[in-house]
Amino acid sequence: MQREAWAVFLLLFLAGAVAYAHVTTTAEEYSRYNVGWNGTSGFAAVEIRDLTDLDPTAILLIFAPDQPFSPDEAGSLRAFLDSGGRILIADEEGNANQLLADLGSAMRVRPGNLSSLDRDHAAPGLFTVSVVGNDTLFAGVETIRVNRPAAVEGGEPLLETSPLTWDDADGDGRPGGKEIFRTAIVCAREGNLTVLGDPSLFINAMLPENPAFIENLQPVLVDAAHSRTGTTSPVINTIAWIQETPAVATALIALGVLPVAWRFGRKRDE
Amino acid sequence: MNHRALHTVLAVAVITALILLAGEATTPLLYTATNTSTAAHVDPATVPKLSDNDPDALIPLMEDLLGKTGTLTLNIKLKDYESAERDLARYAELSGRFAELVINLDISRTDIGEFQRNNQENLAALGALLDDARRFEDLQRVEIQIKGDEGQRAAVIYEGEVLQQKLQGGAAAYAGREDVTIRIADRYGVNATPYRESVRNYAEIVGATVSRQAEAGESSPSPLSITVTPDTGRYGDSLSITGTYTGGTAGTLTKAYVDSQIAGNAILDESGTYACSYRVDRIPAGLHLAYTVADVIHSNVATFEIRPDDTTITLTLEEDRVFTVCTGNLTTAGGRPVTLAPILLRVDGDTPITTETDENGTYREVISLPAGEHIIKAEFDAVGYPLSASESPGATVIVPSGGLSPFPFIAAIATALGSGWYLRRRHRPKEVAPAPEPVETVSVEEEAATPPLVDLAGLPPREAATVLFYALRSRLGLPEAKTPRDCAQLAPAHAGFFERYEQIRYAGETPSEEELRAMKEEALGGEEHAA
Numbered sequence: 001m002q003r004e005a006w007a008v009f010l011l012l013f014l015a016g017a018v019a020y021a022h023v024t025t026t027a028e029e030y031s032r033y034n035v036g037w038n039g040t041s042g043f044a045a046v047e048i049r050d051l052t053d054l055d056p057t058a059i060l061l062i063f064a065p066d067q068p069f070s071p072d073e074a075g076s077l078r079a080f081l082d083s084g085g086r087i088l089i090a091d092e093e094g095n096a097n098q099l100l101a102d103l104g105s106a107m108r109v110r111p112g113n114l115s116s117l118d119r120d121h122a123a124p125g126l127f128t129v130s131v132v133g134n135d136t137l138f139a140g141v142e143t144i145r146v147n148r149p150a151a152v153e154g155g156e157p158l159l160e161t162s163p164l165t166w167d168d169a170d171g172d173g174r175p176g177g178k179e180i181f182r183t184a185i186v187c188a189r190e191g192n193l194t195v196l197g198d199p200s201l202f203i204n205a206m207l208p209e210n211p212a213f214i215e216n217l218q219p220v221l222v223d224a225a226h227s228r229t230g231t232t233s234p235v236i237n238t239i240a241w242i243q244e245t246p247a248v249a250t251a252l253i254a255l256g257v258l259p260v261a262w263r264f265g266r267k268r269d270e
Numbered sequence: 271m272n273h274r275a276l277h278t279v280l281a282v283a284v285i286t287a288l289i290l291l292a293g294e295a296t297t298p299l300l301y302t303a304t305n306t307s308t309a310a311h312v313d314p315a316t317v318p319k320l321s322d323n324d325p326d327a328l329i330p331l332m333e334d335l336l337g338k339t340g341t342l343t344l345n346i347k348l349k350d351y352e353s354a355e356r357d358l359a360r361y362a363e364l365s366g367r368f369a370e371l372v373i374n375l376d377i378s379r380t381d382i383g384e385f386q387r388n389n390q391e392n393l394a395a396l397g398a399l400l401d402d403a404r405r406f407e408d409l410q411r412v413e414i415q416i417k418g419d420e421g422q423r424a425a426v427i428y429e430g431e432v433l434q435q436k437l438q439g440g441a442a443a444y445a446g447r448e449d450v451t452i453r454i455a456d457r458y459g460v461n462a463t464p465y466r467e468s469v470r471n472y473a474e475i476v477g478a479t480v481s482r483q484a485e486a487g488e489s490s491p492s493p494l495s496i497t498v499t500p501d502t503g504r505y506g507d508s509l510s511i512t513g514t515y516t517g518g519t520a521g522t523l524t525k526a527y528v529d530s531q532i533a534g535n536a537i538l539d540e541s542g543t544y545a546c547s548y549r550v551d552r553i554p555a556g557l558h559l560a561y562t563v564a565d566v567i568h569s570n571v572a573t574f575e576i577r578p579d580d581t582t583i584t585l586t587l588e589e590d591r592v593f594t595v596c597t598g599n600l601t602t603a604g605g606r607p608v609t610l611a612p613i614l615l616r617v618d619g620d621t622p623i624t625t626e627t628d629e630n631g632t633y634r635e636v637i638s639l640p641a642g643e644h645i646i647k648a649e650f651d652a653v654g655y656p657l658s659a660s661e662s663p664g665a666t667v668i669v670p671s672g673g674l675s676p677f678p679f680i681a682a683i684a685t686a687l688g689s690g691w692y693l694r695r696r697h698r699p700k701e702v703a704p705a706p707e708p709v710e711t712v713s714v715e716e717e718a719a720t721p722p723l724v725d726l727a728g729l730p731p732r733e734a735a736t737v738l739f740y741a742l743r744s745r746l747g748l749p750e751a752k753t754p755r756d757c758a759q760l761a762p763a764h765a766g767f768f769e770r771y772e773q774i775r776y777a778g779e780t781p782s783e784e785e786l787r788a789m790k791e792e793a794l795g796g797e798e799h800a801a
Contacts, residue, residue, distance in 0.1 A: 004276045011283050020671050029310060037306060037313040064310075092310065117325035121317040123307070142638075147311040162460055164325050172619050176379025181457075200311035209314060 012068060022237045030064050030199065030228040033236050034256035037205035040229055043214070047224035051076040056085040059220045063227035064199040065095050073226075074102040079225035086192045088137070088217070090199035100195065107188055107195045108152040114149055114184055118162035124173045125149075127165075129186055134156035137194065137216050145209040146186055155188030159196075199228075277693045285687050288682040325375060331368045335389055335461045336451075338364065340464025342396055342654065343471035346403050354400050365393045385454045388447045395444045399472060402433050402440075406479050411432070426621050427461075427483075432530065432561060434483045435571045441476040441555035445469050446556075474792045493517050494524075494569040502575045503550045505656050506606040509574060511536075512545040513566050524564040528553070540563065550576055551609075555656035576656045579603055583613070585648040585662035590636070594667050597634045598648050602626050602657065607631020614649040622649075639669045724794060731781050732774055735789060742793040767792050 026033045035041045045061065051073050054060060060080065060137055069077070074097035081087060081103070089096045094111045113122035131138040135158050135185045138144070144159055151167075166175040175181060186197040200206055207214055229238065244247050277759035306313040317672045338361040345354035372386045409430045416422045434528050448469050455462040493516040503509050505794055511526045515538055522538040544562070555578040562569040580603040588595040596615055600608040613633045615623040625635040633648075648662040724741050741756065746761050754775060758768035768791060773779045781789070 004273075004280070008276055008279050008283075011280070015283065029308060035800060037315070038308060038311060117323070117328075117377065120320050120323060121314060122320055123312045123317045126312055126314055126317060145314075147314070148309075162325070164377075166330065174619055175380065176377075176378050176383075179380075181380060181382070205313045205315060206311070 015040045023233070026231045026232075026233050026236060028228075028231050030203065032229045033233070035172055035204070035230045038196045038203050040202050040204065042204040042207055043202045044218065044253055045220045045222040047229065048221050049223075049225045051080070051223065051225070053084055054080045054221065056080065056083045057219075059086045059088055059203075059217055060223060061217070061220050061227075062087065062089045062091075062096065062099070062223045063202060063229060064093070065089070065091060065099070065223075065226045066228050067226040069099045069102065069226060071102075074099060078103060081192050084192070086194070088194045088196060090196040090202065092148070092197050092199060094150070096195070100193075101262075103193060105190050105195075106156070107152060107193070109195060109197055110151045112150055113168040114151060114161065114186070115166055115168040115173065115175070116161055117126055117164040117175075123215070124168060129159045129161050131158065133162045133189070135189065135194070136223055138213060139216055141210070141216070142214045144201070144213060145206070146198045147200035147203075147206055149186040149200070151184040152188045152195050152197045155190045155195065157188050158194070159187035160185055206221060281689055281693060285682075285686055288685055291349065293683045320632070323374070324371065328368075328371055328375070329460060330459050331364060331371065332382075332385060332455065332458060333359070334364050335368060336455060336460060336462055336465040338464075338466035339392060339396065343468040344477070346396075346400055347471045347475050349403075349407070351400065351404055355686070358397060358400055361396065375415055380490075381454045384454045385451060386725075388451050391447060392444065392451075395440050395472075396468075398440055399437065402437050403475060403479070406430060406433050406437075406482075410482065429568075430483050432559060434479050435559040435573060436529070437476045439559065439573070441472050443556050444472050445585040489722070492568060492570050493565045494562060494564050496560065496569040496572045498548075498560050498572045498574040500576055504577050504579045504604070505550055505602055505608065506690075507550045509548045509550065510545060511548055511560055511562065511572075513562060513569060514541075514543045515567070516542065518542050518567075523565050524562050526560060526562045528560050529558050531578055531604060533560070536562075544778065550656065551657060552654050554654060578656050578658060580650065581608060581650055581657045581773055583648050583650050583660045583662045585615075585665050586645065587646060587665045587667045589667065589669075592638060592669075593636050594639055594644075594646075594669065595634065595636050595645060596625075596648070597632065597661060600631050600633070600660075601649055606651070608655070608657065611650060611655070614651065616647045616649060618644055618646075637669065641669050643668045657671065724790065726790065731786060732782075734786055735771055735774045735781050738786070738789045738793040739768070739775075742767060742789075745793065745795060764792060 001055060024033070024034050026039075027036055028034055029038055030040055030042070032040045032047070040063075046058075048054070053191055054076075060077075077099075089099070091109050094109045097108050100107055100109075113125065116127035116129075117124075118129075119127035121127075125153060126145065127150075128143045128145050130143055131141050133156055138158060146159075163183050164181050165184050166181050167177045167184075168175070170177070188195055201210060201213070224230060242252060306316040338357060342354055342357040342361055345351070345357055361540075369386055372383055377378050377383055378386070385533065409426050411428075413426045416426065448466070452462045453464060455465070495513040497512050499510050499512070511534065513524075515522065515524065518538050520540045521536055521540070522545075524536045524544040525532055526534045526536065526548065528548060532540060533548045535547040536544035544564075546665060550559075553576055553577050557573055557575050559571050559573055561571045581600060582603070583600045584598040586597050588597070598613075599612055600613065607627070607629075608631050609627055609629050611627045611631075611636075613625045613627060615625060615635055615637065617623065617637070617639065623635060623637055625633050627633045644667050645664040646667060647664050650657075650660050652659040724737060726737060729737065742764060743750070743757055745750065746757075746764070748757055748760055752760065754768045754772040758765040758772075761768070770781070770785065770789070774781055
């Protein structure tokens, strides 16, 4: 009887642990709550939501942005740049182009399906690019492995593909037809503003591919208000809200502890 | 928690786990992740590595190839045929490596693929140039040796004429590829200067043979004439090769040659004329040579041009149980069927399957595909034809799987049955002292009148005490949920009994025979009820 009770409790505990792990993680692209290959749970960064008064010694990473920047926010970023701060925008969908325009930059992200022969994997979008510019981000790095990047136009080139690169418009993984070989730029900069056409460099599966680059980035702040590092899961967002709100956390702890204390007190009275 | 509830929870948990596992059992991802990807990226850990990929060699090889053409033609021009042989062998080796690389990298549809095709034609042209230049030199020597023998001299001059025409055609074709080749070379920063020089050298070599042949042929008109009409054609056209043989006898067999390959036969008629038809089929676009031979007499050489044509290829898929039937047509832009032509069926951009068109330009191939969605394209590469390559739009076929594997379900059912059997076995009543019969709640007075029967024979002392506790609680009409302490409070007259039992039950004490006897008396309500 007792052994069976323990077995049931153990089973329920394990099931509860699995259920907890399930509801507190997600499979959403780039989410820091995604512990899978396409999440960013393994990327060490400090998340911030307020873009004012940023530490100019750190790099601000705006990562796969999917939210527009208000004029005030763009102004804060301009002030950050003017104060010597450095911004790295990693985008491959072109969502950052409006922000780039607001920041007075001529650089633009051109979404596409860049593929290259300069690779050692069967996937044509997973290939190697060369470091062509002198930048601390790529100090000690000769090549970077990118993962389905977009081209970046304008600015001083930092990462360049080999001439055997094409925009795989028909998605068949083979160059041909109207797809012609050409060199493309996937990272460029203008002063302290750098645009990288491949946010995939920060997903869990890609972190081991370019360790020196990831190390050069530190310390890095991630703009969590506009980046896709968040999640739409209400459970995770509620837990995050509780963790970020001390009063609610305290209230919840009290709600958990008080009935137990009351129960123990009653037992003692008996 | 009671026994039945525990078993129910266990059974439900086990069955739920098995159902969840069965749902995933047919999904290979559970076991091995392959080519995991989204629109934004792929998982490098699941993508196979390439072992024979060497794109870095591509552009240097292009430079080497163009460089070889310069030295090769220069050596031919200088009549250093041994050096030219070595250059040609090296050029062929490099071309082979380059072609292999283009295939491995799957870039035959790009401008580099076009460069490779031009290079293959250049290789063939330069090989032919070396052979023909040597042969022409030989003919020059033979002509000097047989001076005075007009019959043999005429034959030599005709062969020289054929060679010269062929050289001229080759030079035109070689020069015709110059613009495209240089444009591609410039795109990749490849030095094309040696190739430009090779085009000039080629033209100079041919120019020299033309001059010498003109000098040799001035005094030797042939009695066998030849005309090709029309002098241009496309795939599927029929060209007429006609002429007269002055002094020839009726019934003489006249053989027609196109590019030194026999192309047809004709019989001289009474008026000394002959005619045969030549159908344009698998022959490259460009300038070609024709001549005829009757007895030992060679005609002059006639030229004609074959012009390129576009093609269209269609593909229709039909499902026939486990097979997929691919059918389609290959036609020229003018609607002519392209007969007996090789067709490639490419499944999912890979795995080419070769088939051939029939006399109507139709092809049919039955292929077996694994379960899943596949995209199939039909391709015609047009190598050796005066036609352009073509490719059908991709057609999609979905091959149904053989159904879900029954294994997970069988395993789930077997496990559920096993769990049921185990639970049922575990649920059998223990062979211990029977608990007192459930007693309906009655008043203490009524119960006292009808004490329960108690059999303590063979029971351990602690269990015997428990049986007596149940008996007294039942006799007093107290609810079964009441603990010894509750009972002591509800029936103070028996508090001693209940407190002693509490110590036995919870403190682990063992009652003596004396105590048991006293408890039994109290439980049964007096001495008269003792067993």
